[in-house]
Amino acid sequence: MSKEENIRKGFLSGKMAGFTPEPPEEVWTSINGQLNGGRKSRGLIFFIAVAAGLALALTVGIALLSDGPIEDIAERSVISDNADVVGEAQHIEEESMQADPSAGGKSLDRKTEKPAGPERIRRSSLKEKVIVAMEEEISGNQESGTFFAGQMEDLNPAQSEDTVRSMVSEHEVLSRQEEDSLLNLLIPDEPEEILQEEKTRSGKWQVGASLSPQYSYRDVASSNAARNLDANSSESGKLTYAGGIQVNYKPTGRLSIESGLFYNRMGVNIEEYSNFSDGRMFAAMEVVGEGAGNVISISNSMGTVVAEDKSLFVNNYSAKDAVADYHLLTPRALSYNNSAVDGFSQTFEFIEIPLSLKYTIIDRAFKLQLIGGMSTNLLMNNVLSASTSTGTEQVGEFIDLRTFNYSGNAGIGFIYDFAKNFSLSVEPRFRYYLNSINVSDLPPTRPYTFGLQTGVNYTF
């Protein structure tokens, strides 16, 4: 039979069967009250008892004060305490005398009824109490207690079972089964066993899938306040999403490392497109290339947009063919066929590979984690779309964006283990690009997102 089996099917249940302390009488009063339609009222009873006690103490106190000086009260109190201790000691001694002689007053399974009366709580430390209890446990054989204590002091895994077995069997305190179980309890496991148990702990690896609705925008770091204001007044954040698979490895109890592969869609909206025609470099439209009207580009806070097919199309209308004066391009092009553009939308699609650390603050069925790390973001695609009354169409793309971008990530994770190996995670996360998304002379622009990453994970 293995050690574990010995413990499980062993001695403790028999020992505990003899543990029958008396509960306070108020428990029954509360049960009775609850059964008769009342609520749990033990607290109230306790409160009333305390109040009654205080009232009694106050009454006695007043009576004592009226009888004599304060010194007398202190003296009486000390005498009373001493009397109580003496009485207690006598009571213990009497009980010890009354114990079954054949068991030496230390039978493991004896059932001693607690004497009626109020409980007197000793105010010594726990250790003292347990020491006293254990000394008494082997009382009548002081030699054995000393021997046991001496052996226990230096107990370590290297000690053989035989040593401890002889300690307990020599004094015939325990049955063989109890002896085995006590040995199992007292002798620490071999390191290999502990390691094996650690290996069997669940939760080393975790895989999952998640989806994150998110708010996406950018931070412009221009020293030109007018440009910032201009860009910020004409652009706004955009609701996008991200999703993918994540892998977690937990090297220790509370720390885990996360990586994975995510699709991340970001971008901004441009409502005030009239700014494109104001001629300014920032948030402006300009004509570049061999000649006016041949190549049309738009620069805004995110980068420089080149129209598809070297022309800006709106409502299937090639802007470059329409005008020679680029300053008039946008309003005329956008109002063509009475299909006015409501606004532009810039979208960037990234493949993200994160490397984050997660620290578990609360490790229960509900877990709370702190998350922090970095991501490599590979730009896969970008588009500029125009929204009109007839729909949305792609009108161009950026030409000066970085392919590799790096972002910092931080968040909080709320995890609920809803089944044995499955958990649900909701993680508010903030992602901020550490580099400017464009490589042009434009002011550095760093996209960021606030997302609510929601996923399901499998732990193994």
Added chain:
Amino acid sequence: MAVKLDILIEGCRKGDQGSQEKLYRQFKNAMYGLCLQYASSEEDAQDILQDGFVKVFQKIEQVKEPKAFPGWIRRVMINTALERYRSQVLLKRVDDEPYLADEQITEDTLDHLHAETLVAIIQELTPKYRMVFNLYAIEGYNHKEIGEMMNISEGTSKSNLSRARSILQEKVKKVYGNVKVR
């Protein structure tokens, strides 16, 4: 003289208060001892005892054979302790509950010796270790069963038991290590 258990159970089924009280008095000490094993304080144990007995009287219809009653009432108390543990897990970090050492042991320690000493030490364990240790070492459940009861994995149950044992070993060593050689 103790009234026969089947008569008491029948009385309880009919809602007879006298039978309920007699049944309570017959089992209260054993059940309070059980509750103390699963509780972190006497107050906690009294709450479990109260909730457990209310359930016993409300669900006593489930007891078909009086012989099965002692096992059934024990199971009700353990389930009540488990429910209390689960609610504590959801509400707060039960691991970090302080242990009120001075309130755990009374003069009865000297009367009950082994059992009470052991209960006092077990009560010092954090709730999750205490729960796993009790269910495994005292009640005899296996890790799979404990995992289902506590909504943890079998591996976690094993690990918790291992750690509970390590802590108990340390506590016993500390206690005996301070006994003076005479």
